[in-house]
Amino acid sequence: MNNLSKIIILSGVIVYSSSLFAEEFDRGQALYENHxxxxxxxxxxxxxxxxxxxxxxxxxxxxxxxxxxxLNWSREEILDVTDYLSRNFYHLTDQP
Ligand code: HEC
Known part of the structure; x- marks a missing residue:
């Protein structure tokens, strides 16, 4: 394998893993904005x-x-949206 293809593969891995991270990070926001x-x-x-x-x-x-x-969200989806709303609007600190 030459160096150029190593670089192409490596940058593909970086882009892929950062998009995974972004998806996880914004799930509550995405659910809220869509629904x-x-x-x-x-x-x-x-x-x-x-x-x-x-x-x-x-x-x-x-x-x-x-x-x-x-929509009947799962517990994870409810927690993600609760977290998104709390972080952006309510700034609540107690435990759910
Ligand atoms: C059919 C229109 C409609 C949809 C769809 C809707 N809402 Fe609402 N929502 C309202 C209205 C109107 C109020 C204010 C009435 C009240 O206080 O009950 C409200 C109030 C709220 C409140 C309380 C706001 C406050 O601080 O007093 C929350 C939290 C909320 N909605 C979350 C959501 C979430 C999460 C979703 C998506 C699953 C959603 N809503 C979808 C119409 C809607």
Whole structure:
């Protein structure tokens, strides 16, 4: 194998593994943007009268919406979206 093909293979591995990482990292965001965002822009999560005051409450809401919309997310998907919303809007710190 010459050096050029080694370089091509190596860079392919790097691109592949970084895209795996990106997918894992953004899964909650991707799920939310695809299935939830069309109904409420981010204002709903930062309105003054938000009903969410704990991570467990947020997780209950996300789970409820996943059922309401017929998506029936797995526990991992619910946790990912809860985590995404908490990181970006609610900044909650208790344990779900
Ligand atoms: C049919 C439209 C619709 C869809 C689809 C929808 N929502 Fe909502 N959502 C609303 C409305 C309207 C409210 C505000 C009413 C309320 O307080 O119950 C809300 C409120 C919320 C809240 C509480 C906001 C707060 O801080 O008080 C959360 C969390 C939430 N939605 C998450 C989700 C998630 C996650 C999904 C995707 C699975 C989703 N929603 C899909 C309409 C929708």
């Amino acid at each position: 939830c965002q069309f109904c409420h822009e981010s204002w709903v999560h930062s309105r003054p009268k938000s009903k969410i005051n704990s991570l467990s409450e947020l997780q209950r809401r996300v789970s409820g919406w996943s059922i309401h919309t017929g």
